Amino acid sequence: MLSSSDELRTALHEHLARWGLKRFIFDRDYFAWQRRQLSSADLNHLNRQVELKRSGNCREEVAFYDLTAQPTILSVIHSQRYDYYEAVGLPVASRLGDARRVLDFGCGTGILTTFYARRFPDKEFIAVDRSPASIAAARKKSKELGLANVRFDCLDVEHESLRGSFALILSTHALVQAERDPGIPSESWQTFTRAHHTERQTDFEQRTGIGVRLDRLGAVLDLSGRMVICEKVRQLARRVPFQRALAERGFQLMEPPGPIRYRLIEEAVDDGPLYVVQKGRGSSVLWDESPEIDEGHVFDRNAGVAAPTDSDRPLYENHGPSAQTAWERLKDRAVTQEMTRQQPDGRQVHVELGTSGGVRYLYCANTFDQRQLVIVEPVRAAILEDYYREILGGMT
Numbered sequence: 001m002l003s004s005s006d007e008l009r010t011a012l013h014e015h016l017a018r019w020g021l022k023r024f025i026f027d028r029d030y031f032a033w034q035r036r037q038l039s040s041a042d043l044n045h046l047n048r049q050v051e052l053k054r055s056g057n058c059r060e061e062v063a064f065y066d067l068t069a070q071p072t073i074l075s076v077i078h079s080q081r082y083d084y085y086e087a088v089g090l091p092v093a094s095r096l097g098d099a100r101r102v103l104d105f106g107c108g109t110g111i112l113t114t115f116y117a118r119r120f121p122d123k124e125f126i127a128v129d130r131s132p133a134s135i136a137a138a139r140k141k142s143k144e145l146g147l148a149n150v151r152f153d154c155l156d157v158e159h160e161s162l163r164g165s166f167a168l169i170l171s172t173h174a175l176v177q178a179e180r181d182p183g184i185p186s187e188s189w190q191t192f193t194r195a196h197h198t199e200r201q202t203d204f205e206q207r208t209g210i211g212v213r214l215d216r217l218g219a220v221l222d223l224s225g226r227m228v229i230c231e232k233v234r235q236l237a238r239r240v241p242f243q244r245a246l247a248e249r250g251f252q253l254m255e256p257p258g259p260i261r262y263r264l265i266e267e268a269v270d271d272g273p274l275y276v277v278q279k280g281r282g283s284s285v286l287w288d289e290s291p292e293i294d295e296g297h298v299f300d301r302n303a304g305v306a307a308p309t310d311s312d313r314p315l316y317e318n319h320g321p322s323a324q325t326a327w328e329r330l331k332d333r334a335v336t337q338e339m340t341r342q343q344p345d346g347r348q349v350h351v352e353l354g355t356s357g358g359v360r361y362l363y364c365a366n367t368f369d370q371r372q373l374v375i376v377e378p379v380r381a382a383i384l385e386d387y388y389r390e391i392l393g394g395m396t
């Protein structure tokens with residue numbers, strides 16, 4: 001017997017097929033299919049528009065979404081995101097609860113909105129997007145699907161207020177405009193913490209457009225309404241100001257934010273987290289500003305790690321946040337060379353070579369939360385010295 005989550009997944013696959021989406025496992029199969037579906041003029045146009053969108057300019061972004069909503073391109077470009085629809089669409093669908101009126105902000109072509117509307121015929125969905133071609137594609141498909149409980153409006157919330165009131169607002173990949181924005185740096189290379197700087201926070205909210213979007217959404221959310229949100233903010237430097245933007249507007253967490261992981265065909269993507277928030281209610285779930293726990297461990301010379309004799313493989317290597325704890329706990333740590341630099345983009349980088357209880361180490365840390373600790377036997381110290389010089393050479 002199918003469980004309800006299997007049934008939901010099967011329904012999503014059927015729905016994606018109605019949109020002409022295909023699932024690919026290998027990039028080469030996808031790109032071969034893409035070349036059969038699109039002319040080289042289409043592909044060149046698309047690649048140019050992808051580049052222009054990266055500039056973060058709003059007009060270019062709308063032009064990109066208008067282009068990808070064209071009937072010839074839509075299913076090809078969105079098939080790349082097949083797993084995304086599953087990774088985001090299923091948890092969102094299972095959180096719609098008993099809300100009667102639902103707003104889907106930044107619905108795009110409505111691939112997910114029409115799925116929710118099909119699954120929940122007793123709910124009314126209003127979906128908005130500022131890309132006219134996306135809204136046209138969404139309206140066409142919802143007519144084909146015979147949906148009477150969904151309306152698509154073309155509107156840019158940066159310039160216009162939303163109308164109505166909603167028990168639930170959904171927003172997936174639509175709140176944080178500048179996908180390349182690095183976020184805000186930590187206080188120094190030695191810490192992951194970020195003090196509250198009003199100016200930096202305001203700057204982030206303006207650069208990414210999240211401030212105005214959240215204000216407009218908050219204005220149409222019922223007093224006890226909920227928001228289900230998923231944005232590309234896994235990196236701490238983006239996650240912290242994103243969470244603070246929500247907290248400052250009175251939103252509280254209703255459940256611990258869950259990571260979202262999927263594949264863009266062969267590329268693994270760490271996305272999300274998925275947030276469920278509500279205004280003004282006491283909540284026992286606290287905002288967490290610490291880095292994600294990784295699998296790193298503390299280096300222990302006596303833990304039976306065999307010294308590699310036949311290769312340059314290090315005794316220990318850690319490229320995650322836990323490298324900081326491992327570095328702090330190195331026994332009899334003595335620095336032999338170090339350098340701390342302030343980069344033009346505001347980032348502070350520290351790199352250090354040292355010794356600890358008969359081994360050599362290299363430690364590298366920056367204010368955008370990157371950490372790296374590499375430990376080798378003294379006979380291999382030259383590798384670390386080369387690496388140290390390479391890092392210094394990369395600093396401006």
Ligand SMILES: C[S@@+](CC[C@H](N)C(=O)[O-])C[C@H]1O[C@@H](n2cnc3c(N)ncnc32)[C@H](O)[C@@H]1O
Pocket residue numbers: 062065105106107108109112128129130131134155156157158171172173174177
């Ligand atoms: C990456 S797509 C996400 C589509 C859909 N929510 C999903 O998860 O697949 C982002 C959408 O947000 C829309 N968007 C961004 N800023 C907007 C704004 N200020 N007003 C209305 N729509 C906006 C874009 O036009 C685009 O269609």
